[in-house]
Amino acid sequence: MVLAKDIKGADGGVFLAAGTALDDAAIASIAALGAPFAYIKPNPAFTSPEKDLQRIESFVRYYFQYVDPDSPLFNELFRLVMERVFEASQKGWAIPCEYERQAKSVEHLHDLFFRDQGASLDLVKHETSLSSFPDTYFKIKELLDSPASTAADMAKVVSADVSLAAKLLRLVNSPFFGVAGRVDSISHAIALVGVSELATLALGISAIKFFKDIPPELMDMETFWKHSLRCAVFGKCVASLLPGLTSERFFTAGLLHDAGRLVMFKNLPYASVQAMLYARSSGAPLLEAEREILGFDHTEVAGLLLEEWNFPAELRSIIAYHHDPLLSPAPRDAAVIQLADILACGVEISSTGMYSLPGMTQEAWNLLGLKTYDIDKLIRLHDKYFQELTSVFF
Amino acid sequence: MTLSSISSLTLRKTPRISDAEFADLRGFIYDVTGIDIPERRQYLLENRLGARLAELNLKSFAEYSSYLRRSPSKDKELVYLCEKITTNETSFFRDSKQLDVFRDFVLKDVLESLQQDGRKELNIWSAGCSSGEEPYTLGIMLHEMLRMSIIGWRIRISANDISTAMLNKAKDGVYNQYSFKTTPQEMIEKYFTKEPGGFKIHPKVQRLVSFAALNLNDRMALKRVPKSQIIFCRNVIIYFDEEMKKKVINAFYDNLLPGGYLILGHSESIHKFSRVFKPIIKPGGMFYRKEG
Structure with a gap:
C-alpha cells in the first residue's frame, strides 16, 4: 500500500x-x-477506467438525488458535471471521502437563542445593531433615491471610497464586462455603464464589507465568496441571454444571494452546523435543512436584512425569492438567480460542493425560455471569466 | 477511455413513483412509525428506495408497498426503510454545552433530591438512542459524578430505537473514530478499551444501559417503559409532524415522575404545540420540567 x-x-x-x-x-x-x-x-490490480467512471457517477449522483430525475435541465447539468468531475480526476483531483465532507465540530460556539425563542427578525436586528454599515452605501443609496442627483454627484461619492472605486474599475475593465477601451475613471465608467447600473454594482461591493467575524469552522470565507461570485457571473450571463434585462443588477444579486446565511452562521453557529450535518446525511439541500432545524431559511433572513438596509426593492425580491421564484412579484428575475445558484453549485461539485442541489420547478425553468443546450454555453462562459474575476475581489 | 459513455447517461435509474404511490407509501410510513415525509421529498424517496426495488426484484413502488404490508419479512423491511429515511448522526458527548448544563442543573438536582428522600433509584429513558452513544455518554456522566458511591445506587438507563441494526451496534458497544469527534480525550482513555475493531465501552458503563426496540408510535409499548426522572429524546421529533409530536410529548409527560425533566435536541422545541412542561432556559441548554 x-x-x-x-x-x-x-x-x-x-x-x-x-x-x-x-x-x-x-x-x-x-x-x-x-x-x-x-x-x-489505488491498487492497479483493482482499478479500471470503467470502475473509475462508476465511482465518479455514484459521487455525482449524490448531488442530484433531490431533483426531478426527468427534468431536461438537471439531466443536461448531470452530464456536464460528470464530464467536469471526470476531467478533474484525470488531472489528479481526488474525490473527497465522506469524513472530509462532514461539517466540523463546533462544540465551543454559542447561539444567540434557542429554537422558537427567537425568529429571523431577531437575528437581523441583532446583527444590524452590532455592525455599522459602510457610509458609502448610504450615500449611494441617497443619490439613487433622489431624482435631482446627477451622474457627477454619483461619480464624486464613489470615487471618494478609494478601495470601492478601484474594485469597480477593475470589474468594469475586466473582459467579463467587455466594455470597449480602457476605463480609467468612475465618471467614464458611469458614462459607459449607466448611473443606476454602476450604483447597483457599488451597493453590492460595499455590502460585502459588512460581513466579518464569521466563525471559520463553519465556512471558509473564500469558499463562500467564490460561490457568490460564481453565482454573480452566472446571473449576469443568464440575464444577458434574456431579452429586456439589464444584467448588472443580476451580478449584484448573485454576489449577495446567500447573505442571509452569513447572518445565520454568525449568530446561530451551533444550529447552523446541525443544519449542515442534517443536510449532508439526509440528502436534502441545505435550504431545506435550515427550514427544518431552525424553522426559517437564509432567504427569509436575507429578505429582512435587505429591508433593514433599505435595499432597492427589485434586488431585494430577487434575493429573497431565489429559491421560490414563483412567489416573487417578479418571478422571471428571481428565476435567473435560482438557475445561477444551481449552476454555481453544479460546477463546484468538482471542487468544494457539499450538499444536494436544490431543485428548480419546470414552471420556473420555463419562465426563462432557455434551451438545455444553453447550459453548456453558460458553463463555458463562467469558466472563461471566473478565474480572472476572483482577482478583483480577493 | 472516452467521454462518450457519459453523454448517454440519465438521472433516472429507478421506476417512477406516481403521485398516488407516493401518497400511499407516505401514509403507510406515517401510520406505522409516525415519521412524516414532506411532499417535496418525493424524488429523494424515489431515489433512496429505487435500488431496494431492484434488489427485491420488484417492478413498481406499488409492489413495494404491498411487500411492506404483506411479505413474511415485512418487519425487517420496515426497519430497513426507516434507516433509509432517517439519519443516524450522533457521537459521544454530542452538544457538550447542553450536557454540561444538564449535569450541573438537572442531574445534580435529581440526584440530590433522591438522596434526600433516601431513594437511590434513578431511571433515565433515552428515546431514540441510535447506535448507543447517548445512553453510554449518560452512563459515563453518572460514573463521573457519583464515583465510588455509584455502587449504592440502582440505575437503569432504558435506551430505545426503532432500528434493530442500530441497537445491535449499540449492544456491541464498539465504536470508531467518528463517534468520538466531540469526546474529551480523557473520557476515551478512562471508559474505553482499544480493540481491533475500534474502541469498546467499559462493562461498568454498559451494565447501566438496557437496550430494546421501540416504535414511538406504539402507544402500548410506550406505556411499558419504566417511569423515569429524566427523558432524553434528541434529534428524533424532527421527523414527526405536529400531531405525532404532540402524541410523543404527551407520552413523555405521562412517563415522567413529578419534577422530572425532558431534554430535547439543540434545535428542537415543543413551544408551539405543548404547554404542559415548564421550559427552563440556561446559557448553553434548555430543558422542560414536569411540575410537581
Whole structure:
C-alpha cells in the first residue's frame, strides 16, 4: 500500500510524504498521530477506467438525488458535471471521502437563542445593531433615491471610497464586462455603464464589507465568496441571454444571494452546523435543512436584512425569492438567480460542493425560455471569466 | 477511455413513483412509525428506495408497498426503510454545552433530591438512542459524578430505537473514530478499551444501559417503559409532524415522575404545540420540567 497524499503532522508540516510505502510501522505511526483517515494509491490490480467512471457517477449522483430525475435541465447539468468531475480526476483531483465532507465540530460556539425563542427578525436586528454599515452605501443609496442627483454627484461619492472605486474599475475593465477601451475613471465608467447600473454594482461591493467575524469552522470565507461570485457571473450571463434585462443588477444579486446565511452562521453557529450535518446525511439541500432545524431559511433572513438596509426593492425580491421564484412579484428575475445558484453549485461539485442541489420547478425553468443546450454555453462562459474575476475581489 | 459513455447517461435509474404511490407509501410510513415525509421529498424517496426495488426484484413502488404490508419479512423491511429515511448522526458527548448544563442543573438536582428522600433509584429513558452513544455518554456522566458511591445506587438507563441494526451496534458497544469527534480525550482513555475493531465501552458503563426496540408510535409499548426522572429524546421529533409530536410529548409527560425533566435536541422545541412542561432556559441548554 502506498500513500497517495501527504499526511500533515500536529505542527502542520509533512508527517508522512505521498509515495511512502505503508508497512505496519508506518500505519501504527499514523494511528498514533490520530489521523482519522489517509489517502492510499489505488491498487492497479483493482482499478479500471470503467470502475473509475462508476465511482465518479455514484459521487455525482449524490448531488442530484433531490431533483426531478426527468427534468431536461438537471439531466443536461448531470452530464456536464460528470464530464467536469471526470476531467478533474484525470488531472489528479481526488474525490473527497465522506469524513472530509462532514461539517466540523463546533462544540465551543454559542447561539444567540434557542429554537422558537427567537425568529429571523431577531437575528437581523441583532446583527444590524452590532455592525455599522459602510457610509458609502448610504450615500449611494441617497443619490439613487433622489431624482435631482446627477451622474457627477454619483461619480464624486464613489470615487471618494478609494478601495470601492478601484474594485469597480477593475470589474468594469475586466473582459467579463467587455466594455470597449480602457476605463480609467468612475465618471467614464458611469458614462459607459449607466448611473443606476454602476450604483447597483457599488451597493453590492460595499455590502460585502459588512460581513466579518464569521466563525471559520463553519465556512471558509473564500469558499463562500467564490460561490457568490460564481453565482454573480452566472446571473449576469443568464440575464444577458434574456431579452429586456439589464444584467448588472443580476451580478449584484448573485454576489449577495446567500447573505442571509452569513447572518445565520454568525449568530446561530451551533444550529447552523446541525443544519449542515442534517443536510449532508439526509440528502436534502441545505435550504431545506435550515427550514427544518431552525424553522426559517437564509432567504427569509436575507429578505429582512435587505429591508433593514433599505435595499432597492427589485434586488431585494430577487434575493429573497431565489429559491421560490414563483412567489416573487417578479418571478422571471428571481428565476435567473435560482438557475445561477444551481449552476454555481453544479460546477463546484468538482471542487468544494457539499450538499444536494436544490431543485428548480419546470414552471420556473420555463419562465426563462432557455434551451438545455444553453447550459453548456453558460458553463463555458463562467469558466472563461471566473478565474480572472476572483482577482478583483480577493 | 472516452467521454462518450457519459453523454448517454440519465438521472433516472429507478421506476417512477406516481403521485398516488407516493401518497400511499407516505401514509403507510406515517401510520406505522409516525415519521412524516414532506411532499417535496418525493424524488429523494424515489431515489433512496429505487435500488431496494431492484434488489427485491420488484417492478413498481406499488409492489413495494404491498411487500411492506404483506411479505413474511415485512418487519425487517420496515426497519430497513426507516434507516433509509432517517439519519443516524450522533457521537459521544454530542452538544457538550447542553450536557454540561444538564449535569450541573438537572442531574445534580435529581440526584440530590433522591438522596434526600433516601431513594437511590434513578431511571433515565433515552428515546431514540441510535447506535448507543447517548445512553453510554449518560452512563459515563453518572460514573463521573457519583464515583465510588455509584455502587449504592440502582440505575437503569432504558435506551430505545426503532432500528434493530442500530441497537445491535449499540449492544456491541464498539465504536470508531467518528463517534468520538466531540469526546474529551480523557473520557476515551478512562471508559474505553482499544480493540481491533475500534474502541469498546467499559462493562461498568454498559451494565447501566438496557437496550430494546421501540416504535414511538406504539402507544402500548410506550406505556411499558419504566417511569423515569429524566427523558432524553434528541434529534428524533424532527421527523414527526405536529400531531405525532404532540402524541410523543404527551407520552413523555405521562412517563415522567413529578419534577422530572425532558431534554430535547439543540434545535428542537415543543413551544408551539405543548404547554404542559415548564421550559427552563440556561446559557448553553434548555430543558422542560414536569411540575410537581
